[in-house]
Amino acid sequence: MLNIRPLDAAFGAEVTGIDLAEPIGENEADALRQAFLDHIVLVIRNQDLTAKQYRDGISLFGAPMLQHRAHFRLPEVPEVSRIINREKMRPASMWHTDHTNHESPPKATVLYARKLPREGGDTCFADMYAGLDFLSPESRADIDDMITINHLESDNPTYSEVDRDRYDNAVQHPMVRTHPETGKKALYFHVTKASGIVGMETEKVRPFLDDLLKQAVRPENTLRHKWRMGDIVICDNRCTMHSADPNYDMAEERLLWRIILQGDRPR
Ligand SMILES: [Fe+2]
Numbered sequence: 001m002l003n004i005r006p007l008d009a010a011f012g013a014e015v016t017g018i019d020l021a022e023p024i025g026e027n028e029a030d031a032l033r034q035a036f037l038d039h040i041v042l043v044i045r046n047q048d049l050t051a052k053q054y055r056d057g058i059s060l061f062g063a064p065m066l067q068h069r070a071h072f073r074l075p076e077v078p079e080v081s082r083i084i085n086r087e088k089m090r091p092a093s094m095w096h097t098d099h100t101n102h103e104s105p106p107k108a109t110v111l112y113a114r115k116l117p118r119e120g121g122d123t124c125f126a127d128m129y130a131g132l133d134f135l136s137p138e139s140r141a142d143i144d145d146m147i148t149i150n151h152l153e154s155d156n157p158t159y160s161e162v163d164r165d166r167y168d169n170a171v172q173h174p175m176v177r178t179h180p181e182t183g184k185k186a187l188y189f190h191v192t193k194a195s196g197i198v199g200m201e202t203e204k205v206r207p208f209l210d211d212l213l214k215q216a217v218r219p220e221n222t223l224r225h226k227w228r229m230g231d232i233v234i235c236d237n238r239c240t241m242h243s244a245d246p247n248y249d250m251a252e253e254r255l256l257w258r259i260i261l262q263g264d265r266p267r
Contacts, residue, residue: 002028004035011127013039020057020232021049029060036061036108039182040240041125041223044232047112051077054232055259058110061234062261064175065106067099068152068163071159074257083111083256088157091246095126095213097237098260100190103171107263109242110234112229115255120248123233125223126241127192128186131216132176135187137216146175149196172198177266179238182208186239187216195206217241238263 003017013035018024024032036042049057051074055064064079072089074080085091101107111123132140152159152168175197177188191209196202224245225233235242237260248254 002031004031004039006039006099007043007223010090010221011039012041012043012125012132012223013057015042015044016046018044020044020047021053022055024060033061036236040129040236041225043225044234044235045228046230047232048230049112051080051257054112054257055079055083055202058232058259058261060233061108061110062263064259065262067258067260069158069160070162071160072158079259083258085250085254090156091244092242093244093246094191095217095241095243096192097128097188097241098190100148100173100188100193101152101167101169101171104265105173105263106237106260108234108259108261109237110232110259112257112259113229114257116227116229117248117252119253120245121227121254122245123225123227123249124243125225125235126217127221127223128188128216128239128241129179130194130221131241132185132187133216134221135212135215139212140233140263143175143187143212143254147172147198147237148175148194149188149198150193151195153192153195170196173266177238180264180267182239183240186237187212193258238266242249 001017005014007014055077067081072082098109150171175189176185176217178185
């Protein structure tokens with residue numbers, strides 16, 4: 001039976017008693033979608049799925065969208081992309097929300113553990129509703145109408161020329177966005193993709209964003225997920241940031257299957 005239990009943490013919930021390989025009833029699907037909005041991160045345990053079952057099962061939360069870096073897509077299920085500590089891919093250890101170089105970035109990121117190091121390799125999440133509240137009154141006033149300008153990182157070797165042609169278009173987003181389903185405001189930026197801020201000198205942008213992160217990410221609004229095989233974690237990208245902890249033996253392979261779900265244009 002479906003069981004949704006708050007984690008022993010500032011936010012997040014653990015989901016047990018479902019098998020995403022099987023059809024999910026409407027009532028259970030509604031409960032999961034509501035839990036996703038309420039808890040902003042869900043840890044779904046004990047899943048043993050093919051890539052196709054994973055894509056089809058997780059679609060109850062929304063429509064999977066294609067990710068840049070075509071090289072990392074699974075050929076047989078292209079909506080599933082590999083996150084791996086191989087092939088020049090580096091752990092995304094900075095706090096960020098995903099794919100802000102898209103006009104309509106993904107509302108959710110979903111990660112499924114496939115190969116784990118014996119120790120470490122955790123993924124951390126931060127609640128950005130709370131993060132916004134943690135800002136000083138001065139910072140909060142500064143960012144109220146601020147607009148970020150988003151690019152693919154110039155120093156990331158995993159982006160192809162096709163990615164740069166197609167997905168690097170100086171997309172603008174509000175720094176404070178209103179969640180389209182909950183109506184609540186959240187701090188919203190990707191620290192390395194937001195290489196510009198409208199009206200700010202370029203060299204001031206990164207120190208400014210780093211200072212915002214310092215204020216907004218605290219122990220009391222973060223969650224450290226220690227992966228177990230079979231875990232699927234879904235986070236709401238409209239009100240969370242996440243980071244990968246690179247604190248593990250890189251000789252060991254770490255592989256997650258990632259799906260991202262289509263979102264709205266941030267407002
Ligand atoms: Fe990410």
